[in-house]
Amino acid sequence: xxxxxxxxxxxxxxxxxxxxxxxxxxxxxxxxxxxxxxxxxxxxxxxxxxxxxxxxxxxxxxxxxxxxxxxxxxxxxxxxxxxxxxxxxxxxxxxxxxxxxxxxxxxxxxxxxxxxxxxxxxxxxxxxxxxxxxxxxxxxxxxxxxxxxxxxxxxxxxxxxxxxxxxxxxxxxxxxxxxxxxxxxxxxxxxxxxxxxxxxxxxxxxxxxxxxxxxxxxxxxxxxxxxxxxxxxxxxxxxxxxxxxxxxxxxxxxxxxxxxxxxxxxxxxxxxxxxxxxxxxxxxxxxxxxxxxxxxxxxxxxxxxxxxxxxxxxxxxxxxxxxxxxxxxxxxxxxxxxxxxxxxxxxxxxxxxxxxxxxxxxxxxxxxx
Amino acid sequence: xxxxxxxxxxxxxxxxxxxxxxxxxxxxxxxxxxxxxxxxxxxxxxxxxxxxxxxxxxxxxxxxxxxxxxxxxxxxxxxxxxxxxxxxxxxxxxxxxxxxxxxxxxxxxxxxxxxxxxxxxxxxxxxxxxxxxxxxxxxxxxxxxxxxxxxxxxxxxxxxxxxxxxxxxxxxxxxxxxxxxxxxxxxxxxxxxxxxxx
Numbered sequence: 001x002x003x004x005x006x007x008x009x010x011x012x013x014x015x016x017x018x019x020x021x022x023x024x025x026x027x028x029x030x031x032x033x034x035x036x037x038x039x040x041x042x043x044x045x046x047x048x049x050x051x052x053x054x055x056x057x058x059x060x061x062x063x064x065x066x067x068x069x070x071x072x073x074x075x076x077x078x079x080x081x082x083x084x085x086x087x088x089x090x091x092x093x094x095x096x097x098x099x100x101x102x103x104x105x106x107x108x109x110x111x112x113x114x115x116x117x118x119x120x121x122x123x124x125x126x127x128x129x130x131x132x133x134x135x136x137x138x139x140x141x142x143x144x145x146x147x148x149x150x151x152x153x154x155x156x157x158x159x160x161x162x163x164x165x166x167x168x169x170x171x172x173x174x175x176x177x178x179x180x181x182x183x184x185x186x187x188x189x190x191x192x193x194x195x196x197x198x199x200x201x202x203x204x205x206x207x208x209x210x211x212x213x214x215x216x217x218x219x220x221x222x223x224x225x226x227x228x229x230x231x232x233x234x235x236x237x238x239x240x241x242x243x244x245x246x247x248x249x250x251x252x253x254x255x256x257x258x259x260x261x262x263x264x265x266x267x268x269x270x271x272x273x274x275x276x277x278x279x280x281x282x283x284x285x286x287x288x289x290x291x292x293x294x295x296x297x298x299x300x301x302x303x304x305x306x307x308x309x310x311x312x313x314x315x316x317x318x319x320x321x322x323x324x325x326x327x328x329x330x331x332x333x334x335x336x337x338x339x340x341x342x343x344x345x346x347x348x349x350x351x352x353x354x355x356x357x358x359x360x361x362x363x364x365x366x367x368x369x
Numbered sequence: 370x371x372x373x374x375x376x377x378x379x380x381x382x383x384x385x386x387x388x389x390x391x392x393x394x395x396x397x398x399x400x401x402x403x404x405x406x407x408x409x410x411x412x413x414x415x416x417x418x419x420x421x422x423x424x425x426x427x428x429x430x431x432x433x434x435x436x437x438x439x440x441x442x443x444x445x446x447x448x449x450x451x452x453x454x455x456x457x458x459x460x461x462x463x464x465x466x467x468x469x470x471x472x473x474x475x476x477x478x479x480x481x482x483x484x485x486x487x488x489x490x491x492x493x494x495x496x497x498x499x500x501x502x503x504x505x506x507x508x509x510x511x512x513x514x515x516x517x518x519x520x521x522x523x524x525x526x527x528x529x530x531x532x533x534x535x536x537x538x539x540x541x542x543x544x545x546x547x548x549x550x551x552x553x554x555x556x557x558x559x560x561x562x563x564x565x566x567x
Contacts, residue, residue, distance in 0.1 A: 307423070340416070363426075367424075367426030
């Protein structure tokens with residue numbers, strides 16, 4: 001039995017015209033929920049995942065058997081309190097955890113869609129996930145939130161659906177991908193495509209997938225999620241299970257061993273083509289572009305209340321980029337709050353147990369309900 | 370709530386929009402939110418204070434007034450409040466012009482360096498004054514640009530800023546300042562509260 005057979009999934013019949021021009025319909029969207037929807041249906045929160053996340057934001061991920069990626073945030077009495085709120089999280093289209101993506105099987109020929117999958121955007125991801133509101137008969141969400149690419153989806157959601165959420169919490173994100181962001185993503189994609197097993201995206205059997213390339217992509221990306229200080233404190237120049245350097249290219253240093261391990265466990269749960277498509281979607285993200293280059297115009301019609309959160313040591317989506325969103329909202333006199341949380345854990349901070357972050361989020365959501 | 374905040378709150382009309390610059394832990398904001406106008410937002414430099422404001426359900430932007438006031442559009446608030454912070458800025462004049470640009474009315478309060486205790490303190494001890502409203506030593510004070518009530522009034526005259534209401538506060542007693550009692554109020558008041566417009 002396939003490990004994805006038992007996950008929750010809806011088939012979306014309604015045609016969706018993607019930004020690239022292709023129209024898709026009858027496609028699957030996998031999701032998970034936590035807590036329960038109240039009678040008034042006004043306690044629903046939609047959580048958007050980051051690049052390598054999935055719908056299993058809390059509890060145990062049934063595929064990896066690990067804690068959900070936002071376990072610190074979602075749960076009873078936590079920042080997003082499942083005793084009070086109904087949390088919905090979907091796997092983005094282009095992903096590989098049951099939603100329509102390059103690893104979906106084309107019914108016509110029984111093969112994986114692979115590189116024939118259309119190029120998608122953050123906008124397309126949000127337009128697919130909005131269907132879950134109809135599925136649950138929810139008119140308006142209490143909150144949309146997410147970090148990193150999840151934060152980009154939050155911004156896109158409010159821009160596209162200005163009256164569909166009462167509050168929004170974009171975390172550690174940006175309104176457009178910077179040259180540096182694109183550069184790191186390109187590095188990852190080139191690593192995958194340089195793997196001879198990639199075969200122009202037509203790799204088939206799991207043991208023949210471009211796992212070396214994908215693993216290098218993950219290693220490079222992982223460095224961008226941490227801060228220099230964090231790395232130095234955790235690893236420094238500590239050696240890996242040896243007393244002295246071995247004058248070779250084995251993993252002498254703990255940091256090498258750590259990155260190799262991160263790369264190796266990643267390839268077991270993630271599809272290389274999905275990595276290409278989702279990083280591309282992030283690179284294409286430029287919210288202001290479709291509004292005459294004016295970020296303020298993006299949120300012109302929104303009555304949504306914002307709390308934007310950044311982290312001091314995040315150099316991938318630094319405070320300055322988060323502040324640009326604050327400035328744009330301010331120019332509209334929108335209801336926008338902003339907090340830069342002190343942390344030396346880098347971009348990954350939004351996934352970690354950082355009380356200042358979790359408390360701010362909890363207080364903001366609870367006071368808004 | 371302290372007397373200064375009561376005077377500020379009493380100067381604000383119902384349901385008008387308010388920006389509290391350097392809103393601290395949000396005590397004044399919360400009072401205004403609950404009693405006068407829900408259209409209130411804050412700007413605060415301290416992370417701890419921003420957290421306290423979020424806990425109170427207030428909308429606050431973490432930021433430095435000297436940098437971040439620039440991003441607020443002109444005439445976007447009916448009132449802008451600046452409570453006992455003017456003296457801590459590097460460029461107080463720039464901040465005042467931002468306040469006047471952003472708000473129709475600005476409410477500015479200052480600890481009065483002309484207060485007699487401050488004057489005596491310097492006169493007799495020969496050291497920088499340390500008082501109830503100015504509790505820090507010269508080497509650790511956040512106050513860079515201390516001024517007196519008279520200084521602020523002169524500043525407004527010089528810059529053609531419409532100073533249309535002034536209050537003096539001493540021992541929780543409020544009185545009005547006018548051009549006839551200015552010298553006396555400058556000597557007897559701990560705090561000056563000014564309503565200014567472009």
